[in-house]
Amino acid sequence: MHNIWSEEFGAATDAPILLIMGSMSQGILWPDEFVGRLTAGDRRVIRYDHRDTGMSDTVDFAAEPYTWDDIKGDVYRVMDAHGLRSAHLVGHSAGGLLAQLIAVERPERVRSLTVIAASPLGGGEGEVLVRALMGQPQPEGSLPEPSPEFVAFFRALMAGPQPSGRRAIVDGMIAEQRVLHGTGLPFEEDAAQLLQERIYDRARDLSAVANHRLAAAAKPDFEPVGVLHQVKAPTLVIEGSHEPAKPGHGAIIAEQIPGARLMIVEGMGHTLPPETHEELVAAILAHTAV
Template structure:
């Protein structure tokens, strides 16, 4: 497998306690909002965000010629830390980025000063299978994680048969529609701000379609998430979930229950995105959690 260049950037004082922000599957680092990042940096932290391989300005991969797995995506986290000269950092992961952070906290506790998991699922909980069953109208076995909301399911069921958009405007309109569903119903949706964000995401991508390789990587790595290991996490852990989470409702409480000493923070109005109305609440909690 060839080397892959990963784009990253950092904010704040180089002497600050380092926070590494890990975004979810198929998502660029700029989905960590600038204001959110700025508040963390203003709180004295050295903040790093990056684009996963096959997203944004990081290298894209010919998956047929150079296949990779989610283990490789996880190892990119270590590569970013190494590139910034960090032996350890406070890991903050969103959605699938939270799964990556959980696994690193299990495997390499020496690299994790603290763990913050936002809008994520418990490692080894079978969230992918729950989602597939929900989208294909299959019954969930007893003990499965809570399902996504009906609004989320109906939207993505429609997308499964919709023709792909053919031009920039149509692609961005589709990205805004998806963001609206992920935003949830707890707070007003700012369509103008969503358009500015999705135009940025669209225009800075080397190849927007390459992000779909993350699905292929997951299929090639079915055993990526070990089960019954969260009790091994020793890093101080903060779990954050919104009370309007549409994708993984109630999953945060399960994570907090399985990690010894973990604290659960429920944020009013928060869905599966990071809107401005929640930034003060989120960053205050993270700054307190990462105080050294």
């Protein structure tokens, strides 16, 4: 069994919020200020590093392969370790996908559901991304594809040499954050440098995050199709007005989950910059007051 790093904030008697970050992403991408605002609103907040990210255990994937079912299983393990029979789930990007699946699969464990910058469960977002990067046409009915800037950046990344050494790797991570940030708000270069240096320095093995892609390839049919109507948890769907990776996907989630509410945050892209924290936290506190 692999060890998963987690930490919690706030009083044990407060309503619990479990923050689930996206693919290949450490839990500290839930910003400290964002977490602090939630705890100041009388919430018990837990964030964690997925396996093969940050301070959680890394594996030799060839020797110990796993799938996204196992990554989803880690969510339950974190909840169990913190003594949570149920929690308010807040998921970002692929973390939002995991949260949707858990809301379908184990509704008794989900007090409410908040998905941020995510794609609809069963929508085939991975295939849309691959086709966009390969310059292939999208079949009718496909999810909207990423922005041209997003596609151009990751095409160049795939074609170019991989950086080596701390400075070059961190510079590349900052460049990726800039693209994900979108064009709606100023990009704070110094803050990005501090964050990416922190991510680099706290990782057991930074390259291990690529195992998440291998896990997706190991079971490409991980996502059930046509099940979002089964979600019973009160649902809040949040998307930035300048989302570069999954533009318009939030509206599709909100359409498919009964009673879901869609919130568009002006200027936000695919990250959680400080300018958005007050609005995001106010919405999450209101939504989790159930």
